Amino acid sequence: MSAAHDDHHHGPAKGLSRWLYTTNHKDIGTLYLWFSFAMFLLGGTFAMVIRAELFQPGLQLVDPNFFNQMTTMHGLVMVFGAVMPAFVGLANWLIPMMIGAPDMALPRMNNWSFWILPFAFAMLSSTLLMDAGAPNFGWTFYAPLSTTYAPETVTFFIFAVHLMGASSIMGSINIIATVLNMRAPGMTMMKMPLFVWTWLITAYLLLAVMPVLAGVVTMMLFDVHFGTSFFNAAGGGDPVLFQHVFWFFGHPEVYIMILPAFGVISAIIPTFARKRLFGYDSMVYASASIAFLSFIVWAHHMFTVGMPIAGELFFMYATMLIAVPTGVKVFNWTATMFRGSMTFETPMLFAIAFVVLFTMGGFTGLMLAITPADFQYHDTYFVVAHFHYVLVPGSVFSIMAAAYYWMPKWTGHMYDERLGKLHFWMSFIGINVLFFPQHFLGLAGMPRRVPDYALQFADFNWISSIGGFMFGASQLILLVVVIKCIKGGPKATAQVWEGAQGLEWTLESPAPYHTFTTPPDPKLIHAQ
Amino acid sequence: MSNQSPTSTTKKLVRKLMLAAAGMFGFGFALVPLYDVICDITGLNGKTSGQYTVAEAETMAVSDREITVQFMAQNSEGMVWEFHPNDMQVKVHPGEVKVVSYRAKNPNDFAMIGQAIPSVAPNEAAQYLKKLECFCFAEQKLEPGEEIDMAIRFFIDENIPEKITKLTLSYSLFDLTDYSEPAQEITAR
Numbered sequence: 001m002s003a004a005h006d007d008h009h010h011g012p013a014k015g016l017s018r019w020l021y022t023t024n025h026k027d028i029g030t031l032y033l034w035f036s037f038a039m040f041l042l043g044g045t046f047a048m049v050i051r052a053e054l055f056q057p058g059l060q061l062v063d064p065n066f067f068n069q070m071t072t073m074h075g076l077v078m079v080f081g082a083v084m085p086a087f088v089g090l091a092n093w094l095i096p097m098m099i100g101a102p103d104m105a106l107p108r109m110n111n112w113s114f115w116i117l118p119f120a121f122a123m124l125s126s127t128l129l130m131d132a133g134a135p136n137f138g139w140t141f142y143a144p145l146s147t148t149y150a151p152e153t154v155t156f157f158i159f160a161v162h163l164m165g166a167s168s169i170m171g172s173i174n175i176i177a178t179v180l181n182m183r184a185p186g187m188t189m190m191k192m193p194l195f196v197w198t199w200l201i202t203a204y205l206l207l208a209v210m211p212v213l214a215g216v217v218t219m220m221l222f223d224v225h226f227g228t229s230f231f232n233a234a235g236g237g238d239p240v241l242f243q244h245v246f247w248f249f250g251h252p253e254v255y256i257m258i259l260p261a262f263g264v265i266s267a268i269i270p271t272f273a274r275k276r277l278f279g280y281d282s283m284v285y286a287s288a289s290i291a292f293l294s295f296i297v298w299a300h301h302m303f304t305v306g307m308p309i310a311g312e313l314f315f316m317y318a319t320m321l322i323a324v325p326t327g328v329k330v331f332n333w334t335a336t337m338f339r340g341s342m343t344f345e346t347p348m349l350f351a352i353a354f355v356v357l358f359t360m361g362g363f364t365g366l367m368l369a370i371t372p373a374d375f376q377y378h379d380t381y382f383v384v385a386h387f388h389y390v391l392v393p394g395s396v397f398s399i400m401a402a403a404y405y406w407m408p409k410w411t412g413h414m415y416d417e418r419l420g421k422l423h424f425w426m427s428f429i430g431i432n433v434l435f436f437p438q439h440f441l442g443l444a445g446m447p448r449r450v451p452d453y454a455l456q457f458a459d460f461n462w463i464s465s466i467g468g469f470m471f472g473a474s475q476l477i478l479l480v481v482v483i484k485c486i487k488g489g490p491k492a493t494a495q496v497w498e499g500a501q502g503l504e505w506t507l508e509s510p511a512p513y514h515t516f517t518t519p520p521d522p523k524l525i526h527a528q
Numbered sequence: 529m530s531n532q533s534p535t536s537t538t539k540k541l542v543r544k545l546m547l548a549a550a551g552m553f554g555f556g557f558a559l560v561p562l563y564d565v566i567c568d569i570t571g572l573n574g575k576t577s578g579q580y581t582v583a584e585a586e587t588m589a590v591s592d593r594e595i596t597v598q599f600m601a602q603n604s605e606g607m608v609w610e611f612h613p614n615d616m617q618v619k620v621h622p623g624e625v626k627v628v629s630y631r632a633k634n635p636n637d638f639a640m641i642g643q644a645i646p647s648v649a650p651n652e653a654a655q656y657l658k659k660l661e662c663f664c665f666a667e668q669k670l671e672p673g674e675e676i677d678m679a680i681r682f683f684i685d686e687n688i689p690e691k692i693t694k695l696t697l698s699y700s701l702f703d704l705t706d707y708s709e710p711a712q713e714i715t716a717r
Contacts, residue, residue, distance in 0.1 A: 105538050173545045181538050211549050215556025230560060233645050234604065234702030241563050245556060308651055 011513050020115070023107030024513060025092045030410070031114050032089025033403075037479070039081030039121065040396075044472050046074035051434075051468035053451050054461050067451035068136035069128070075139025076157075079257070080164045081121050083391070086399045087260040088113075088171045091199050093410065095175065097504035097511060098193045100184025100520040105177035113170035120163035127153035138449060140250065143231035143242040147223045154224060158217045165214040172203035172210075179203075184503075186522030190284070193502050194277070195263030197284050201291045202259045205252045208295075213249040216242065240305050247298035255294040257391065258358075259287055261398030262329055265351050267502070268405050269333050272348035273340025274499040279332040286325035293322045303374045312371045319369035323362065330359050345497075346420035350401035353393055353428050361389030364439065382442025388435045392471075393428075400427070400478065407482070408496045412510030413489035419481045426474030433467025501526050569655075576646045576697075579665055580658040591622040591686045597657075600698035601630060607703045609634055609642055609670070614677065622686040625660065629677040630699065634670035642668045644699040653695040656688035667704055 012018045012027065022028060049070045053061050062070070092110065096103055104110050127134040132151040135141070146154060179200045183192070192200075219230040219242075229235025231242045262283075270277045277283065299307065299315040307315075333355050342348070364386040368374050377383060400423075407415050437460040446457045453461065492509040506524050507515055597620055599613035610633040620626045634640050644664040648654035659665075663678035670676065680697075 106542065169549050173542055173549070176545060177538050177541050180541060181535065207545060207549055208552050211551075211553035212556040212559075215553050219557070219560070233700065234643055234704060236645075238563070238567075241560065244563060245559050248556075248559065306651065 021111070023103070023111050025096050025104045025107070025110065026410075026511065026513065028104075028110050028114050029089045029091075029093030032085045032092060035114070035117060036082050036086035036089055036399075037482075039077050039085070041475065041479075042125070043074050043077035043082055044475060046070045046077065047468065048472050050074060051465040051472075054453070055465040056462070057453055057455055057458050059452055062451070064451045065133060065136055068138070068449065069134040071449050072135045072138055072141075073125075073128070076124065076135070077121070078391075079139065079253070080161075081117075083257050083395050083399070084164075084168065085117060087199075087202070087257070087395075088168075090195075090260065090264070090399070090402050090406075091171075091175055094406065094504060095178055095196055095199060096182070097507060097515055098196050098502055099179065099182065099187050100503050100516045100525070101178060101182035102514065102517045104174050105182055106174045109170050110174050113167045113174065116163050116167040116170075120160045120167065123156050123163070124160035127156050130156075140246060141220070142246070143220060143223065143239050144233075147220050147231055150224065155221070158221045158224075161217045162214055165210045168206050168210045172206035175199055175203040176207070184516065184519040184522070184525070186525045190281070191525055193263070194266035194280070194283055194287075195260065198259040198263035198266075198287050201287050202256050205256050205259070205291055205294065209249040209252045209256075212245065213253075216245045216249065219245075240302075243302045243305060244299070247301045248295075250301065251298040252291075252294040254387075254390075255290055257395045259291065261354070261358075261395050262287060264398045264402040264405075265333060265354055268347050268351040268401055269336050269355075270501070271405070271497050271499040272345060272351070273337045273342050275336055275340040277332065278335035278338075279328070282328055283332055286328040289325040290322060293318060293325070297322065300369055300374070303371050304378050316369055316371045320366060323366055326362055330355060330362075345404075346415075346417060346424055347401045347405035349421065349424045349428075350397045350404065353424070354397045354401065357393030357397070357431070358390055361386055361391075361394060364389065377442060379448050380442035381438045381446045381448060384448055385435050385438035385442055388438070392435070393431050397427075403478075403482070405497075406504070407485050408492035409504060409507070409509050409511055411485050411489075412492055413485050414492050414496075415481050415485040415489065419477055419484070423474055423477040423481060426477065427471055430467050430471030430474055434464055434471050435467070437461075437464045437467075576648055576654050576657055576659060578659075579662070580660055590624050593622055594619050595622060595684055595688065595692070596694040597626075597684070598694065598696045599628065599630070600696060602698065602700050604700050604702045607642065607701050608636060609640070609701060610675075611642075611699075611701045620684055622656075622684045622688055625681060625683045627679055627681045629679045630663065631675065631677050632668065632670065632701070633675040634672060637672045639669060639671050639705075641704040642670065643702045643704045644668070645702060647698045647700070649696045649698070650692065653688065653692050656685040656692075657695065657697065658683055658685055664699065 012024065013021070019027065019031060022031075047070075049062060050067065053059075053067055053070075092104065095101075124134075130153055132153045135146070135151065135154060135157045137146040137150060137154075141157075179192070179196055219228070222228040223230050223232055223237075229237035231237045231239050233239060266277055266283060297315055297319045299311060300319045303312055303315070337352075344352075364382065368377055368383065368386055404415060404420055441457055441460045441464070444457065446453055494508045495505050496509060497505075503516075503520055503524060504511070506520065596617055598617040599615060601611045601613055603609065603611055610631070612631055614629045614631055618626055618628060630644075632642065646662075646664050648657055659680060659682045661679060661681040663680065668676075668678065
């Protein structure tokens, strides 16, 4: 063990205090990933309640108000509890190892930004046990539904969002400081792995929009408790203003959830195609363009509020423009695979599924961007199908791909490939059975956020629920794979994957507790 | 070891980033007045501007175009007043000052305060509707059973685009009785 000869080396502390007081980026990454997985299962449970209720027309299991609480909590927990912390966890584990840094730039703040999260989500989830019930106004919490007509628990929701925002802002400051200041000699910006690049851009997005989210919930707090009228028409406010401010946050937020995924996929596909990534520079510029465009398209979420035609046209064209840099990325991934010596281990399967299914979600996004068509699709299951296609086989599949890809580096053992493949195929089939019929439901006019529906929607809902249960159950396989992999399995080599490139693969597996305390040899840094 | 304090370049960068985050928090709030200003200038969202004052000497040219102005009234949720326009529509020449009225009645056996919020369709017509006087500029207090006529004195700006021949002025009436503090902002309309 090369780390053992270090004089003042000490390993992790023992017991619970290791995790409470840790400033080690690997420990904190692990905490983030486990927290995210727990939230994924919690949010998934809420989704199972939704799909169970929608299994048949009529009201069977839950009353409509509780159904609304489930849709709201599912959205909030998945977005802020599962997807975002998972990417922060990956960033913590991987960015220092990828750029040859000993740790994150601000290790103590790193600890703090993680440990805020369990409190935020404990506060949010505790509303489920209160008399007034959990927030029931949808994850987009449009005012005045979330102010004038909200359950009393809205205040818990507001402070939970404040905490999540603080955590994300600290996390992103840390990542920017690490990437800009802690790169090993020789690691120039244009040699950084794309995961680092996309996270750097994401961190700037977070820094720009999480404070706006904090602002909008603060305005809600004032409207609810202090008699202001930011969003109350009776007092001179404007409910449409809420939607503008919310989506000014909300649209960049969707890119916050997908840009790091692009980075993950750009690492995995070259490894298993055994070719260099096609068009590295264009990938960087495409990511930056997507980030910029994300700030000028927010009103496409609100075409139906009554906008002047000039505004509708602007937001329509700006939205469609995003397809260009995104198309560049999909082209580059495909070109990387073209004539490569491909093998299909679990991470690669998830990555290929990502490219195919995310592109489908992107195309339905283009359909929704067409203003006149959007008037029909707005608030239907077509929208639900669209954003689940980009978020589940998009963001979530990329997180799973990343977990399988780097798990041998984290645990030192190879995961069970048979179980991994079983998990992939169950998820892949489940997700398509779950969400594909929802396109048809939406086009036929089934509205979102309803616990009951007209009889003609029964068949597709039945199919969709079956897919939902299948997808939900198959995530338990992932839990088994992870636990098995931590406990044992074939020893992983340092290189792990034949075609893998990057500094993290020069470290032994499992990665030692402290790495790159001295900068790596610049010769190890590959030209991308 | 990871316990070393951050380098001075890191500290400087972190200070800048924190300032940026604080700035964006402020920007979120700045969007509120910004939104009102943009709506006021462009007339987007069908918001009408506040009270329009004409200098005594200013003579208004009356155009021979004719524009139909329609009136609508609706109660917001929970508002119980009888509330309707006395004229469903009037024809006006741009530049000509017109007076119309709405009727409101408080059917309850206690005094109530109402506030009317205007909206114009099509949105782009909003900025050409100039109100010299409007009951919507102030809260209305009605005693039990009281019934009043409330006036609007307005004219249409002669610069109104040719294609607009008809516009609708709609009022939503809100119940402010339980509002402890009078909403000051209202008078700005």
